[in-house]
Amino acid sequence: LGPTSGLNVDGQHNHIWDTVVPTFLHYNLPLLVFGWAAAMLL
Numbered sequence: 001l002g003p004t005s006g007l008n009v010d011g012q013h014n015h016i017w018d019t020v021v022p023t024f025l026h027y028n029l030p031l032l033v034f035g036w037a038a039a040m041l042l
Contacts, residue, residue, distance in 0.1 A: 013019075
């Protein structure tokens with residue numbers, strides 16, 4: 001499990017929607033966008 005697994009003890013933390021989704025969007029979306037743009041330019 002990730003470093004945020006301990007947050008679930010309060011019963012309010014949803015690991016998927018509170019951790020995985022924001023991380024995926026903030027890290028992978030720009031990576032995919034710039035990667036696609038670079039691939040189109042080359």
